Amino acid sequence: MAKLVLIRHGQSQWNLSNQFTGWVDVDLSEEGVKQAQNAGKLIKEAGLEFDQAYTSVLTRAIKTLHYALEGSDQLWVPEMKTWRLNERHYGALQGQNKAEAAEKWGDEQVHIWRRSYDTLPPLLDANDEGSAANDRRYANLDPHIIPGGENLKVTLERVMPFWEDEIAPKLLDGKNIIIAAHGNSLRALSKYIENISDEDIINLEMATGEPVVYDFNDKLEVQSKTKLN
Numbered sequence: 001m002a003k004l005v006l007i008r009h010g011q012s013q014w015n016l017s018n019q020f021t022g023w024v025d026v027d028l029s030e031e032g033v034k035q036a037q038n039a040g041k042l043i044k045e046a047g048l049e050f051d052q053a054y055t056s057v058l059t060r061a062i063k064t065l066h067y068a069l070e071g072s073d074q075l076w077v078p079e080m081k082t083w084r085l086n087e088r089h090y091g092a093l094q095g096q097n098k099a100e101a102a103e104k105w106g107d108e109q110v111h112i113w114r115r116s117y118d119t120l121p122p123l124l125d126a127n128d129e130g131s132a133a134n135d136r137r138y139a140n141l142d143p144h145i146i147p148g149g150e151n152l153k154v155t156l157e158r159v160m161p162f163w164e165d166e167i168a169p170k171l172l173d174g175k176n177i178i179i180a181a182h183g184n185s186l187r188a189l190s191k192y193i194e195n196i197s198d199e200d201i202i203n204l205e206m207a208t209g210e211p212v213v214y215d216f217n218d219k220l221e222v223q224s225k226t227k228l229n
């Protein structure tokens with residue numbers, strides 16, 4: 001039956017400098033470009049062929065998708081971009097260095113902000129100049145939907161409608177799908193797909209630029225999960 005490939009974007013400039021990123025639109029680092037190109041090679045070697053591609057509205061994921069498709073000779077595959085696949089919004093932590101934040105608030109607090117399922121980060125005010133409300137790419141969204149900060153639970157809640165309406169029907173129709181997105185939007189999706197508990201999802205990490213291949217049966221139950229590396 002259908003295959004789904006999830007790929008976290010290659011290393012970004014702020015992964016490299018260890019800054020909270022969220023919805024800030026930073027580019028791939030040089031290493032990130034190499035990781036994304038290598039993902040394309042691995043996809044080609046595995047013989048994976050896609051019918052539809054999805055990504056977020058953030059440059060690092062879009063470019064990763066394009067490198068992965070180009071490397072597997074499938075740059076022509078139809079693609080759709082949606083804010084629903086964006087990284088979780090990291091609120092007022094966006095832009096801060098993670099090590100400096102741990103010195104300021106303690107390792108435990110920062111770990112809770114980063115990995116607890118339902119604790120929100122400090123929120124960003126809608127009037128803050130860094131708010132997504134000031135960004136043209138979200139102009140068509142109801143301002144009430146634009147987050148000031150998200151935990152994994154809220155991220156999952158805004159990813160799910162896109163899964164239900166767009167992705168699941170295609171998989172049920174036997175279409176092969178690739179999604180290039182972000183560490184936490186993909187952790188949210190994996191939690192749902194693999195039925196991982198609120199406690200256990202804390203331990204799931206996605207490596208940058210590493211394609212993860214799911215095989216589904218015709219009831220959309222996972223038959224296998226393989227990491228390409």
Ligand SMILES: O=C(O)[C@@H](CO)OP(=O)(O)O
Nearest residue numbers: 019020021022087114183
């Ligand atoms: O900063 C972020 O947006 C994310 C992903 O890089 O970080 P973390 O892994 O700490 O949730």
